[in-house]
Amino acid sequence: MLLAIAGSCVKNYPEDREFLFLPGPGVVLGGFVAGLEDPGLVLQSGAHFQSLSQSGSFQFDDRFEPGEAYDVVLASVPAGYICSIRNGDGVITEDRLNVQVDCLKAAEITPADQSVIQASQPIEIRFTRSMTGCTVDGSTGLGTDSHSIAWSTTNVVDDTLTVTPTGNWNAGANRILQLLNCQDTDGFFNLSTGMRYFIASDARYVSMTGDDLTGTNDCSVSTTPCATIAHAISQATGCGGANRCAIQIANGTYNLGANALNMSPRISLMGGFSADFSSRNPWANGTVLTGSGNGCGAQQCILRFNPALDAETGLDGLQILGPGGTDSTAVYMMGGGSFHNVRLDPGSGTTSRTGLIVDTTPARTVLLEAVRIQPQDGTSQDGLGLRVDGGTVRIHASVIQGSSATQRSIAMEINGGDGEIDSSFLFARDASNISHGLAINAAGNWRIGHNYIRSQSTAATESIGLEIGANPTGPVYNNLIQAGGGTNQYCIRDLAGLPATLGIRNNNLWDCPGALLRTSVQSFPSICTGNFGTNSGCGTLYTGATSTGNISFTPSFVNGSSDFRFSVSNPCSVSEGGVDPTAISQPVLPDALSGARPGGDGFYSIGPIEAHLACTP
Secondary structure, X not given: OOOOOOOOOOOOOOOOHHHHOOOOOOEOEEEEEEOOOOOOEEEEEOOEEEEEOOXXXXXXXXXXXXXXXXXXXXXXXXXXXXXXXXXXXXXXXXXXXXXXXXXXXXXXXXXXOOEEEOOOOOEEEEOOOOEEEEEEOOOOHHHHOOEEEEEEOOOOOOOEEEEEEOOOOOOEEEEEEEEEEEEEOOOOOEEEEEEEEEEOOEEEEEOOOOOOHHHOOOOOOOOOOEOOHHHHHHHOOOOEOOEOEEEEEEOEEEEOOOEOEEOOOOEEEEEEEOOOOOOEOOOOOOEEEEOOOEOEOOEEEEEEEOOOOOOOOEEEXXXXXXXXXXXXXXXXXXXXXXXXXXXXXXXXXXXXXXXXXXXXXXXXXXXXXXXXXXXXXXXXXXXXXXXXXXXXXXXEOOEEXXXXXXXXXXXXXXXOOEEEEEOOEXXXXXXXXXXXXXXXXXXXXXXXXXXXXXXXOOOOOEEEEEEEOOOOOOOEXXXXXXXXXXXXXXXXXXXXXXXXXXXXXXXXXXXOOOEXXXXXXXXXXXXXXXXXXXXXXXXXXXXXXXXXXXXOOOOXXXXXXXXXEEOOOOEHHHHOOOOOHHHHOOOOOOOOOOOOOOOOOOOOOOOOOOOOOOOEO
C-alpha cells in the first residue's frame, strides 16, 4: 500500500489498492473449471496465482507477456476434492482460453459416514458427476454380506449409487463399505472410497438433558434418553458374541464420577450426536468424558478396558480428558478395543502424563484409526503420548504427541508387544533430558511405514526421531524422520546393532545436525546411494540394517505447523520417492487423509499424505 502524503504535496501515484493491481498490458490465460462447488482451488503458473470457488469460465487476473512459457499446476485443492488439469502448459503468444480443470467432489453419503444404522438400511452415495464402475470390495466389511447395487439419477445421469442388503447387514462395529474404481464417464477420474458404519443389535441413548428416572428408564428411545452412560450400559441387552451394541451419546461434557468406567464386552460408546440425535458430527458436536479416575491400579484413568474385551468393543467420536493425580492417563487398556475419531488428553499427573497405555494380558488387539493424542504440557517428569507394554497395536491415520515435561517427552514408547504404525504423525515435545518421536525398547514385529516421526526440543540432552534400543523384525520404510533442537540430535539411533534382515528403506531424514543415523560408536551424517555414510566421501558405510533408497531433503508443506500436505515446492524426490510396499511384502493402506496409494501420479510418496499437487524437480 502507498501511504497518503499529508498537506499540499502532489500525489504522484494513486492510493487505491485495486488500481495498483489492475492487470497491465499482456495476453490472457484462462479456460474452464468443472465440478467445483466450494472455495479453495488455487491455480499457479510461475509467479501467477488464481483462486477459484465454482465451476465455469475463468481467467488469470494477471496478464502474461507474449512469448512467456506457462505451466499451470494445482497450488491448492479444497478438502474432499481431487482435480486434474488438461492443456496446462505451453508458450503463450496470444489470448489462450483452453486450460481445462476437472474436479470431483467426495460423494455425499446417506446415512452419514461413521453413523449407527439399522440392519436393513440401504446406503446411498451421490457424486457430482455421471459415474460408472464402482464395484463393492467383496473381501472386507459390508462387502462380505449379501447385497445388490443400482445406479440412479439425482442431478445428472447415473450420479447416485445405492447399495442395499439382501435381508440384513450383519451386526458389528467399524464395518466398512469399500467402493473400488469409481470412474466419471468422461474418463478423468478413478476414485476409491470407503464408509464406516456401526450396525447395532441394540442401541441406547444418553444426553445432557436425559433422565435415568431413578433407574427405570431403559434408554431405548431417542426422545427420552438417559442421563448417565453407566446406566445406559446396564440397560443394553443381548450384547456379546455375534451381537454388538451401541451407546449413542449427545454432545456435552459428562463427568463419570470418582472411579474409572469399566467398558463392557461388545458395547461401544459413540459420541458426536446432536441433542435430539437427528444428526452426527463428532467435530461439531463435541462429546467429552471426564472424571476423577480412581480404580486403575497405579494409574488414574477415565476408561478401563478389562482383559476379557476384544477389538469389537469400541470408542468412536469422543474426547476423553485424563484426570489429575500422580500418574494420569485417559484410557488404560488391559484388554482389546478399537478407537476411531477419538481425542485423548493425558491429564495433569504430577509424575507422568500418558494419553493411552496398552498392556493386554493375555495379548489382545487394539486398533487406532483417526485418533489424536493431544499434548498436555506441564511440569510432570514424563509426558508420553502412547505407551505399549504388551499386546498387538495397529495404528493408522492418527496423530500421537508427547507432552512437554521436565525429564522425558516421547510420542510413542514400545516396551513390549507388536503391531504396525502406518500413515501417522508421531511428535515429541520439549523435555530437559529425552525427546523421542518413537522409542523401541523391546523386540517385536513392528511394521513402521509412511509416517512423520519428529522430535523437536530446544533443551533436551537427546533429541532423536527414531530410537531403536531393541531388534524389531518389521521394516522401517517411507517415513519422514526429523530431529531438531537439543544437544545430541539424531534422526535414527541404532543402539541394538540391527541385523541385515531389518530393512530401513526410502525414508527422508533431515534437520538432524548430530547425524542422520547414529550407532553406539559411529555417526553417519550423509546419504551414500541410499545408505548412510560418514563425512569421508562415503568411505565408511553403515553395515547394520539393510539401508536402501534413503534420502535427505527438506520437505515443503502447505503449512509447516498445521497442514502437512506437500506444496508444489516439495522436492519430487520426496513426493515420488517411496518404495512400493508390495515390493517388500507389505500391505498398501490409504494415506492419512483416506486418499489412495499411490497417488494420481502413480508414485508412492514418503510420509503420511500422498502428494496431491505438482512437485519441484
